[in-house]
Amino acid sequence: MEQLQIGKIKLTWLNGGVTHLDGGAMFGVVPKPLWTRKYAVNDKNQIECRTDPILIEIDQKKFLIESGIGNGKLTEKQKRNFGVTEESKVAQSLQQLGYTTADIDAVLMTHLHFDHACGITKIEGDDYVSTFPNATIYTTDVEWNEMRNPNIRSKSTYWEKNWRGIEKQVETFEKELEIYPGIRMVHTGGHSDGHAIVIMESEGEMAIHLADLLPTHAHQNVLWVMAYDDYPMASIAEKQKWIPFAAENNAWLTFYHDAVYCAIQWDKDGKIVDVLKRQVNVEI
Numbered sequence: 001m002e003q004l005q006i007g008k009i010k011l012t013w014l015n016g017g018v019t020h021l022d023g024g025a026m027f028g029v030v031p032k033p034l035w036t037r038k039y040a041v042n043d044k045n046q047i048e049c050r051t052d053p054i055l056i057e058i059d060q061k062k063f064l065i066e067s068g069i070g071n072g073k074l075t076e077k078q079k080r081n082f083g084v085t086e087e088s089k090v091a092q093s094l095q096q097l098g099y100t101t102a103d104i105d106a107v108l109m110t111h112l113h114f115d116h117a118c119g120i121t122k123i124e125g126d127d128y129v130s131t132f133p134n135a136t137i138y139t140t141d142v143e144w145n146e147m148r149n150p151n152i153r154s155k156s157t158y159w160e161k162n163w164r165g166i167e168k169q170v171e172t173f174e175k176e177l178e179i180y181p182g183i184r185m186v187h188t189g190g191h192s193d194g195h196a197i198v199i200m201e202s203e204g205e206m207a208i209h210l211a212d213l214l215p216t217h218a219h220q221n222v223l224w225v226m227a228y229d230d231y232p233m234a235s236i237a238e239k240q241k242w243i244p245f246a247a248e249n250n251a252w253l254t255f256y257h258d259a260v261y262c263a264i265q266w267d268k269d270g271k272i273v274d275v276l277k278r279q280v281n282v283e284i
Contacts, residue, residue: 009056009202011254014055016052016068019050019051020085023046028224035218040259044083050256051115053090056183058202063179064135069084070122074118106135106138109137109138110209111195112192139194140174141174183200190230208246212228216259217255248268
């Protein structure tokens with residue numbers, strides 16, 4: 001498992017599963033001859049998109065960013081359509097670190113689309129229950145409201161089985177919330193109306209998780225946004241804000257989906273300063 005130290009904060013990428021999503025959807029209006037120079041594509045026009053939660057450890061506290069693709073919650077048709085080649089092994093990843101899912105103190109959900117939220121509940125008998133029974137689950141109030149009352153477009157990604165059973169664990173916020181000293185969530189909108197990012201600071205070092213505003217390193221160009229984005233102009237505006245902010249603060253940008261890098265540092269000119277590469281084989 002890949003790890004990154006940010007001051008006193010230790011980040012570890014868990015195995016949350018693998019999807020392969022349509023490249024045209026992932027890069028929106030960007031012509032294929034351009035985006036294929038930046039990111040590999042298969043013969044089905046799909047790009048590999050991991051769904052790996054990030055474990056945050058500080059002061060004996062254990063938080064997760066996102067929850068993975070889950071297990072046994074997708075139909076065979078959904079697995080085929082979303083190119084799922086591996087389901088979550090989050091519990092196994094935690095076990096390898098000496099932890100269990102009950103040890104997680106909080107789950108920081110940037111948004112609640114199925115590929116981020118399927119891992120937050122699990123099947124138990126004929127019902128769905130919380131995967132992380134002792135965790136507080138944080139998300140924006142806008143996101144939580146739409147999750148339970150999706151519109152004609154968002155109902156394809158906000159599923160009842162991903163929220164039923166965790167209601168008592170959820171705490172929402174409006175604009176910004178400090179989860180723990182040095183760790184905060186900020187509501188951005190863009191990809192979804194309730195989308196948020198995570199900023200981590202410790203001992204003068206910083207990491208920023210832009211979630212699906214920056215799904216892969218190939219989305220560095222602020223104009224390269226997904227067709228999945230509900231509010232693409234908001235996504236562009238937030239990228240214009242946070243990518244330069246990261247460069248100014250020598251911050252790492254962390255990824256949930258990128259199949260090449262776990263994290264990257266760019267300078268103010270957009271040149272790579274440092275990277276944390278994915279391991280070739282992440283199976284556990």
